[in-house]
Amino acid sequence: MAGDDDIPTVNVRLWRADAIVLYDWLASTDLNTVPITHPAQKQALTDLWSRFEWAADDDVMGCSPEEIAAAREEVAKDMGW
Template sequence: MESEAPIVRIELCRADAVVLFDWLMSTDLDAVPITHPAQRQAFIDLCDELESQTDVLSATIEEVALAQQEVAKNIAQ
């Protein structure tokens, strides 16, 4: 992301990052509804940041499943 704009830092637990990255990478970008092209680019930027700033790319199928279970514990019922 080449920009002079201020940087925003977001902290996620690894489980959230793994689940989010797994979902983002399995999402058909052409099927994501957008109202402005910048939204698609922000989606891509988020994927890139998760990939470059974390170790989520190396998560195994088993780690993704465990992360999903961990994150699901926080689902409001």
């Protein structure tokens, strides 16, 4: 089995507010209820959540409810739809 260093990766830069909103949603969502068309989609969401836990540490995971609310407002203000 290949080690993690052998697996091709992609770096994605996120606005901190987006990361907070996504992490909070992933942490509070039952992924068994998210509509998917292939099991790999659920696994990819699980992998994304685990990467947030590993990479974002307390900067995203340790946000207070007030910080989460502020991040939601910031992300939603320029949606335009």
